[in-house]
Amino acid sequence: AIRMTQSPSSFSASTGDRVTITCRASQGISSYLAWYQQKPGKAPKLLIYAASTLQSGVPSRFSGSGSGTDFTLTISCLQSEDFATYYCQQYYSYPITFGQGTRLEIK
């Protein structure tokens, strides 16, 4: 199975900050990568797929990049509603696997 490793596992930031979360795959996955946002007690929400394509309705302050093994999710100007846990997910091969999550907290 392809292992997905996110960094950091958690960190604190302030509204208005620019933040970047990294996801590394244990082997090349081309651009078969998605990002999700999850808030406590809620289902995950798709933000980005194909590494850099923004899902319809997702604010443009979210962006994704990368291919192969290294990927990033960037939030250009943090808003209060962005404090949540973020997961990456590879869909290059079965089993589909997720990163362990990055918890973004208010500083």
Add this chain to the structure above:
Amino acid sequence: EVQLVESGGGLVQPGGSLRLSCAASGFTFSSYWMSWVRQAPGKGLEWVANIKQDGSEKYYVDSVKGRFTISRDNAKNSLYLQMNSLRAEDTAVYYCASHQSDYFDYWGQGTLVTVSS
């Protein structure tokens, strides 16, 4: 509006069985792959199984192979997960999710399965 509503969760003893259901509406169910994804309390997401639009292909994570069976009824716009030989480590919120490629466009609200004596 797309809606996915899971049901069937609850408390079950180790070794027991449970059948989860997911009722879909607001989209053409028969045109989408469907998956089950679970999340143990305080933990991350784990994909469990998926099924092709016509049910002809099914895939499972190794930890549930031989114990869980995914199925669907396109006439009823419904997805199912039959879970047998349940273990404590199967305790989780189980989400159903729709997809055309293997990333998950829409998710239900989840149903909690607790395996405990």
